[in-house]
Amino acid sequence: MLVFTRKRDQTIMIGDGIEVRVLRVGRDGVRLGVSAPADVAVHRREVYDTIREENRQAAAAARTKVPLLRTLRSPRVGSRPRTA
Amino acid sequence: MGTHVTPMTPPGPIRVDTGFGEFTVNPGDLVSFPSGLPGFERCRSFALLSSEELAPLSYLQAVGGPPASFLVIDPRQVLPDYRCALGQSDLGRLGATESSVLLWLAIVSFTDDDHAWANLRAPVVINPQKMIGYQVLPHNSLYPLRHPLTPA
Numbered sequence: 518m519l520v521f522t523r524k525r526d527q528t529i530m531i532g533d534g535i536e537v538r539v540l541r542v543g544r545d546g547v548r549l550g551v552s553a554p555a556d557v558a559v560h561r562r563e564v565y566d567t568i569r570e571e572n573r574q575a576a577a578a579a580r581t582k583v584p585l586l587r588t589l590r591s592p593r594v595g596s597r598p599r600t601a
Numbered sequence: 602m603g604t605h606v607t608p609m610t611p612p613g614p615i616r617v618d619t620g621f622g623e624f625t626v627n628p629g630d631l632v633s634f635p636s637g638l639p640g641f642e643r644c645r646s647f648a649l650l651s652s653e654e655l656a657p658l659s660y661l662q663a664v665g666g667p668p669a670s671f672l673v674i675d676p677r678q679v680l681p682d683y684r685c686a687l688g689q690s691d692l693g694r695l696g697a698t699e700s701s702v703l704l705w706l707a708i709v710s711f712t713d714d715d716h717a718w719a720n721l722r723a724p725v726v727i728n729p730q731k732m733i734g735y736q737v738l739p740h741n742s743l744y745p746l747r748h749p750l751t752p753a
Contacts, residue, residue, distance in 0.1 A: 578672075
């Protein structure tokens with residue numbers, strides 16, 4: 518991990534399109550502003566971790582539970598996703 | 602000296618083995634997931650598979666990379682008024698605008714005693730025009746991470 522000490526209004530650049538700026542340093546935390554290209558997702562880490570764990574459980578459930586469903590004998594066809 | 606160009610044969614249908622049977626998918630029906638899904642970041646291509654037995658659930662199956670599959674359901678089947686606003690960043694990643702019609706899927710999970718729930722807080726969103734999908738994590742979602750599903 519790269520470690521920086523930044524004062525308010527100072528910025529870190531990541532790659533050539535991402536910037537993290539310290540907006541405010543206070544007793545209840547540090548307020549950060551993030552600029553990133555539209556195709557880059559920015560998340561609170563704990564939110565991402567929560568969704569990751571939910572997905573892992575869901576994938577494990579699909580792997581173990583779905584084979585118990587009754588199967589058809591003939592192959593089925595997937596289709597291009599369409600909206601209702 | 603002339604050169605001989607061998608025409609590339611277009612890729613044929615793909616056979617996908619799922620937990621409940623075999624499906625045939627055309628490469629053009631695969632959805633690109635540039636970020637994969639949280640926890641499955643290297644799964645970059647998915648097929649959305651449906652069958653009458655599974656309905657209203659569908660099967661989102663990773664193709665061509667690490668194996669992963671998910672049962673999914675339209676969140677409006679769970680909550681008819683379900684509505685999730687996408688920010689500019691998510692719209693941009695999907696190649697969509699606010700007026701684009703998008704496909705929404707909630708990932709379904711089970712416990713061992715067959716309680717099932719849908720993740721309405723972080724839906725999978727697919728732009729059918731671009732065949733691109735992401736799981737979006739809205740900042741201020743009021744929807745539950747685990748909305749119970751009652752058996753049909």
